[in-house]
Amino acid sequence: MENQTKLYGKVIVKAKDILDFISQSPEFPTLNDISKNLNITKPTILKILNTLIYCGFITKSPDDNRYHLGIKFLEYASNVTDNLEIKSVTKPFLSKLRDITGETVNLGIVENKKVVLLDKIESPNSIKLVSKIGGTMNMYSSSMGKAILSVYPEEKFEAYLNTTKFERLTENTITDPVKLKENIILTKNQGYALEKSENQKDIICVGFPIAKNGIILGAFSISAPQYRVDDEKLEEFINYGKETQLQILASL
CATH class of the missing domain: 3.30.450.40 (GAF domain)
Known part of the structure; x- marks a missing residue:
């Protein structure tokens, strides 16, 4: 992202990249799918995903561990x-x-x-x-x-x-x-x-x-x-x- 170093809170930018990837994926992605396609370490992705789940921005299917956008975005x-x-x-x-x-x-x-x-x-x-x-x-x-x-x-x-x-x-x-x-x-x-x-x-x-x-x-x-x-x-x-x-x- 252009001028990324000037932004405050790079983790927010990473969270946006993850959300963008989830929303644009043809099917609900797994942690491995996200990690393979983004230049972010898997441990960091997992921490951000857990935070996004806590905030209601995404949910994780319990049967296959796939992620999709949460209902919070419907409210927004x-x-x-x-x-x-x-x-x-x-x-x-x-x-x-x-x-x-x-x-x-x-x-x-x-x-x-x-x-x-x-x-x-x-x-x-x-x-x-x-x-x-x-x-x-x-x-x-x-x-x-x-x-x-x-x-x-x-x-x-x-x-x-x-x-x-x-x-x-x-x-x-x-x-x-x-x-x-x-x-x-x-x-x-x-x-x-x-x-x-x-x-x-x-x-x-x-x-x-x-x-x-x-x-x-x-x-x-x-x-x-x-x-x-x-x-x-x-x-x-x-x-x-x-x-x-x-x-x-x-x-x-």
């Missing part, structure tokens, strides 16, 4: 499919929302208590946003994150409050759990999250959760520089956002 594939589906479903609605508002519209999902930016439909007007597709942001400081927190079950929300380290990103970032809880209750009651320079200075965002039948799929938001958003414009964002939310939910 399902999650990836769900993420891609929500992106494809929301794209036309979020594109229309961008066109109506003239501002950047974002789509996010939650992973490891962070909002991951899944899609970003840029404003035709110049705006400097630090966010990028694949990047993450805190739930407590972003409108999409707060929108998602507002539809969390109470127990899950309390667990988030108790296990999260709150760090100040701007002078407006809410770092007090009590104040954040009050803000999330307000968000839940009004149906949208408002974030004013809490995640990035001089940027205002309005976020809306995407949740149906008790399943939280993600959230979307409208982002704009504060100087372009007066009270009237903000009200338009909220109304257009709620309409878009209903359209997305109806299509799911």
Whole structure:
């Protein structure tokens, strides 16, 4: 593999080579099959195989000692499919929302208590946003994150409050759990999250959760520089956002 020496954790690369070989083999391979075809010592292969079995990535047939991929990959594939589906479903609605508002519209999902930016439909007007597709942001400081927190079950929300380290990103970032809880209750009651320079200075965002039948799929938001958003414009964002939310939910 090119630039392999620059990678951290060569054993992970070896594990990938083993998984690739198992997945591409015409029949389930044995330890000898893997050893003959990979430039890895048999003892090392066996150690990696046992670790992969423990993690659920592969299984070994007890009768003939052949290896095949485990059901863990089905779980991962399902999650990836769900993420891609929500992106494809929301794209036309979020594109229309961008066109109506003239501002950047974002789509996010939650992973490891962070909002991951899944899609970003840029404003035709110049705006400097630090966010990028694949990047993450805190739930407590972003409108999409707060929108998602507002539809969390109470127990899950309390667990988030108790296990999260709150760090100040701007002078407006809410770092007090009590104040954040009050803000999330307000968000839940009004149906949208408002974030004013809490995640990035001089940027205002309005976020809306995407949740149906008790399943939280993600959230979307409208982002704009504060100087372009007066009270009237903000009200338009909220109304257009709620309409878009209903359209997305109806299509799911």
